[in-house]
Each structure stands twice: as C-alpha cells, then as structure tokens.
Amino acid sequence: MSLELRGITKRFGALTANDAIDLKVESGEIHAILGENGAGKSTLMNIVYGLLAPDEGTISVDNKVLKIESPLDALAAGIGMVHQHFMLIPVFTVAENIVLGHEKVKGPGFLDLERARREILRVSAEFNFDVDPDALVEDLPVGIQQRVEIIRALIYDAKVLILDEPTAVLTPQETDELLRNMKKLRDQGTAIVFITHKLREVREAADKITIIRRGKVVGTASPTASQEELASLMVGRPVSLDVEKNAPKLGGIALDVRNLTVRDYTGRALVKNVSFSISDGEILAVAGVQGNGQSELAEAIVGLQEHIEGEITLDGKNLAGVSVRKALHSGIAFIPESREEDGLISSFSIEENLILDLHDLPPFSNGSAISQVAVAENGVKRVAEFDIRALSPKDPASSLSGGNKQKVVLARELSRPVRLVVASQPTRGLDVGSIEFVHERIIAERDSGRAVLLFSTELDEVVGLADRIAVMYRGEFIAIVPADTSREELGLLMAGVKR
C-alpha cells in the first residue's frame, strides 16, 4: 500500500501553512518528515487524517484519489495516527479506550469488550507491547499510553501509521524502545510517517527523510546525512548545534533549598524532600521526563505553590511562603513552562505584556494611573534590545511567533534586578534560531554571575547548558551529577534507576 499526497495547500488567513506539498510514502518504510516547529508538519498530517480540509491538492491511497473528510474516512482508508497529545480518556481502561467510537455490542445495550480485549492481547503479544487491556489509562506510564494509541491504530488495520512527535514525552530508553517497535512494524509492511524535529532519531530510524520548511518541501536527505547537514536544511542556513560556553566562575551560594516538599490540594506530595543549592555563576539543570514534579518545584520557588514544607532561601533571605510578587522582586526572573498560559496575556499588547510585573511601580505608574508614554518607551526599547520581531509594540502578543513570544517573556523577566533565573522548558516548541537566542541569553546571565535553575526535558539542552545536572524522578532528586555524565547514565536515572 502507498500513500501519495499531491499539491497539498492549506492557508490560514494570510499564512500558508502548507504550500503545494508532494509526498509519497510506501509500505515497509519509515518516512521521516523533518521540520521546525511551525513548519507545517502537523497541519499536513491533520489533513491526511481528515481533521483539516486542504484548500488544494489530492490524497491518494494505492493510486486511488480519496476524499478524506474525517478521521473515520482516514481509518477506513487504512490511515492511523498517534497524536502528540494522546487522545485517551484517563479514567477508562485500555480496552474501553480502544473501542471508543467503534463500540461493538453483544446484544442491545451490552458492550462487547471481550473481543477488544482479545484483539489487544493479540497485537500486544505480536509486538511485545506488554499492555494489560484492563489497566486504567491514568495508571500507565506515558510510554505505555503511547503503545495503547499504536495498538488502537493497528487494531483498526492501519497500513499507514502517522506518528506526530512521538518521542516528545518519552525517556531516552522509552524512545529507543519506540524506535525498535517502529522498525518491527516497518518490517511487517506498515508504512510509517514519522514527524519530528529531533535529528538524532531521524538518523537512527528513518529510511527516507523529507524536509519541510515554512510549509514547503525543501528537499530530501538520506539517513546517512550528518546532523549539521540536516539542521541546516531544516533551518535554511548553517547552524551550530553546540552551545559555546566557558568554564563557570562560581561565586557564593545564591539559592539554597532544604528538604522541600510540595503537595497538591489533596495532600499528595508532588515534590519530595528535595535539597540543593546553586552558586552565583552556575547553571543547575534539572533533567527528567515531563511530569515528575519539575513544574511544581519551579513554581514553589517563585511562590506559586501553596502547600509547601521546607526552606527556600535566596542570598540568605527566606522565600518559602512569600507571595509571588515578593519572590520576583527579591531577584528571581521566572520563565514559565507555558508561554501562552502563564507567561503572556495574548490579548494584551506587547508593551503591556512587558510591564505585567511592574505596571504599578514608577516609572510606569504614579500610584493610580499608568503612564502611557513610559509604557510605550519601554516597549520600543525592549523590542529593540531583545530583537522581538513585531510590526509594532502595540500589536497583541498573540500576533507573535513562539520564539518572539518567548523573547517578550525574557525581556520582561530580565528587566528587573536579577539574582536567580528559574527557566522552565525555556525552548519548548521554539525554532532553532530562537533556541540559540535563548541559550545565549541564559549563558550570558550565568556569565554575569547569576545563578540559573534550568528545567528541561530535552537531554541535549541539559547536557549543553548545565554546569551540574540534577535528575528528577517521581518528585525526588534521585541524583545530582557532574555535567559530563554520559547520556546512558542520565537516561537510566531519568527512568528511576539509581546507581
């Protein structure tokens, strides 16, 4: 079976997300679609899966042009998709999730789960997936949840399997496991479309590589191409993948955290008894798979968590239990994990976003009224200083690209007197150019003697920036290791395996 796209074009207003894209995927191959965030990869696949309608172009399967108007049409045509964010209902069992939308009945009103259960066990055994059909999805690790999605596609007889950024949520070991399974599926004749921006994985697994940049196919590459070659094709200019930095010049201890425990409102501990300190001029990077308490730890330090025990001090001054405002003004710059939700107010203008934290202080406010002039001047200044690409500082923040949004957050947070930078996933979803900018900025802060606490799920980022690495697993720091620790070892630690 083969899937062929011809001249697929999709426009959103003035933006052309896909511009006359041609693509052919044959059975028995892993075809990687490589491109930066926002290049149009997901749009393309959503078109193939029937979630979006193309403005122009055709999709054909086995040389027959098909009209795919919904995921049901796609499934019927043998196209299955595993989304970046899983489409599973956490409180349902695996079997219940899999029959969802295709419920078979034994009699009127009686769900036939037995059949689904048998199917799951069959597929699971075939690929060594080790999935229990009766487990609740919420109890399963992310890697297994992903297998559930894959099983769902296979049970509905997918001949073409689309995997949208499947490794974003996995540990290095889980990633290896997934790549192995992809190869196994390929060898049995499934065509796999592998969407990613991670060069290492592409080189390891792909048989063919198509590179998309700004909605256009800009070329193909063989898996033997070097990472640098792939990166420059993806970005459109030569890029250096290494972060350049000098040896750290350590000062005294800036942030000191002792026996910190963070609980949610039900009393469950999300961060457990964590202790560490960071010196001036040092980057401590916290590695770990998403959802192991990193967000809560970052939030606790800036005062966004309510139920905390333990000590947090910055330059000897207590930070535990103080308001967010107090924490920020005692010298913390906070780059939150989600720009859209926590970092910015999308409907506000760029210049307003730049003063969110300082709007009631001079020179922006005389106590009761906001000085429009001062806000505008500050806007112009910061936009220039941080190279924020916007038509005007008065445009809404929602009009910016992800990288420029992050620059707005950086510009705001670094405009106060800073002693400590807490950066949570600061490059998630950014293009390579913006990633370079953010990394340079973080190194610059460190080199000017500030302490940096960096949370990242990208191992490359952790290894590239860190002076020391802490690995977080299920709310604990299971180890703090030197920056030159091997990836394998970090991977094991991230999976909770202690040395």
Place this chain on the structure above:
Amino acid sequence: MRKILQKIKLPILALVVALFVSGLLIAFSDPKVLALKGDPLSMIAKALSIAGSAYWALFRGSIYDPQLADTGFFGGLYPLSETIVVSTPLILTGLAVALAFKAGLFNIGAQGQFIVGAIGASYVGFTFELPIVLHALAAIVAAIVCAGLYGGFVGLLKARTGAHEVIVTIMLNYVASYFLLWLLSTKAFLREGRMDPIAPEVLESSRLPRLAGQDYRLHAGIFIALLAAAAVWWLLNRSTLGFKFRAVGANAKASRTAGISVAKSTTFVMVISGALAGLGGAVHILGADHALTNEVGGSFGFDAITVALLGRATPLGTVLAALLFGALRAGGLTMQATTETPLDIVLIIQALVVLFIAAPAVIKAIFRLKNVEEGQAIGSKGWNG
C-alpha cells in the same frame, strides 16, 4: 471611524434582524392576519400594516410622539425623557456587569446590589434632614457603601474560598429582594398610614433636580450615569487598578505568575461593580421613583447582563445598549396601550438581539460578511473559572 463602524456593524445588524423577526411574530400572531389565510396578498398587506403600527407605537413611546406635540416640538419629546429615565439606572447596572466581565467575573448580582443601593439611598433620603446638595450626596454615598460591601462580599468569598460568583450572586439577589420586602414591613420603612409595601418619599432636599421642568421625569441622574461611564473607561484603560482587572480577566494564570494578586483583584472589582449597581439604585430612587417599593428593582439588574453583553463590555457600548433597552422598555408600554401587541414582544426583541450577538455566525451568514470584528468573548469562563 472605519474601525468604529467595524465594531458596531454586528450589533446593529443583529438589532435589524431581531426587529425583522419580531415583526413577523407581531404580524403572524395576530388573529386578523391569520383570518386572511386564503388571500396571500391582503394577508401580507395586513401583516405589514400591523407590524408597522406596532413599531410606530414603539417609536412614539420611546422617542418622539407627534400626538403630544400640541404644546410645540418639545412636548413631543416627552417619550424621549421617559426613555432616558429608564436608561439611566440601566447604564449604571450595565457598567457594573461590564466591569466585572472585563475582570473575568460574571456578576449576576447587579439586581441585588441595585436593591441594596436603593435601600441605602432611600433611608438616608427620608430619614435625615440635610442641606440640598449635601443630602443627595449623602444618600448616594450611602448607596455606594451598602452596595459596594454587598458586592465586595461576593468577591471576598470567591477570593478566599473559591465560591463561584454566579451561584453566590444569584442567591444574594434573593436575599436582597426578600430583605427589602421585610424592611418595608418594619416601622422604620413603612410609610405612615399605608399597609402596602412602600416607604416614605425621600425628602425634597435629597432629590436629583429635574432637567426639563416638573412635567418631565428627566433628571440629573443621566449625568451621573455618563460620568460613571467615563470613570469606568478611565479605570479600565488608564489606571493601575484597571490594568490588574483586565490582566486577571484576560489570563488569571499569567497575571498570578507575574505577581499580580488575583484575590485582591477579584475582591476590588466586585466592590466597585457592586457600588456601580448600587449607584443605579440610588439614582433611580432619588431621581425618578422617590419612594422605595418592593418593585424598585424591576429588571434593571437582569437586563444589565444583556446590556453589557450587547455593549461588548465597553463603557461606551454599554451606554448605547442601555439607551436602546430603555427605549424598548419605554416604547413597549405605549405599544401595548395603543395597539394589540403585548409588551412581551419587547422581551422577544431583546432576546433575539442577544441571540444574534451571541451567535455571530447567523448574522454573518445572512449578510455574507467576512472579517467582522467579533470582539473578545466575554465572561465565558464557565463554571470552573
């Protein structure tokens, strides 16, 4: 100018469609029209004439009535005076709801706050004897304080316990209206020699001056309302506090992350929102009604929600929407009195306007519009907000 036109296009078209649909309803619910079933032409003619006369009555009741113009042009403007009298409290309650919308809160409680304000103003108005300007001021301040506390209580509950403001304000509306009913049966409030629930008239010294002589009810309250609208505009768009309100309303999580206290914003905005609604109650008592009755609230607080929605939660929009609703209310009475069209049709017009505003797709489809500014979705936080 074009920008303004873009903004008001949708509400105006919604009004036009609502009037059209209501016109059909007026015509085809009339037995005289239905009796002509077999004769389409005369049926349409009859329908046109019935809907036409209903809307003509609506106009005469709300803006200008030539039949009253025997004393000159200004005599004919009596309905306009009535429209403004009805609109004045609506502007203030509308502003109360709009301000809360902007801060991300759905204040359903303008009705209760209005009543509490009216109680405060009325009590000061008929109890104390004060010099002329001072008395009105004192009554207004009393209303603002009472209603501000009443609204602020909701904000405080939400900030402290997370109690949803919609539930709390709905309940407090009942509390206010039954409290009023009880008050009117007490010695302090019941007018001497009366058994029905009505308080003494507020003293002459506390009343808002009439603007066009004693024959017209038009009073100085409209200036207070317009001033309040300007103040709310300044608060939202220029002040530090308003920046916090808007920030929390647009994205509470980001505001909290930037160090803005969501709890304080919630409490303060409800104090001010309540105070605005209470000011509406004061102005209505001191300007138009003079005496507190159990019916004082009318539907000023509930219509306020629609008014704020129609006005896109902006001060200017709210003023315009309140004037429109005032006109419909005032004109509806004349329509009911002089034609066979019931007052309820006004409610249908109001409902349809809101429906078309809330579902812009309908209007866009009818008029084949593209790129009309829909404005921000307001107050649509659901129950988890």
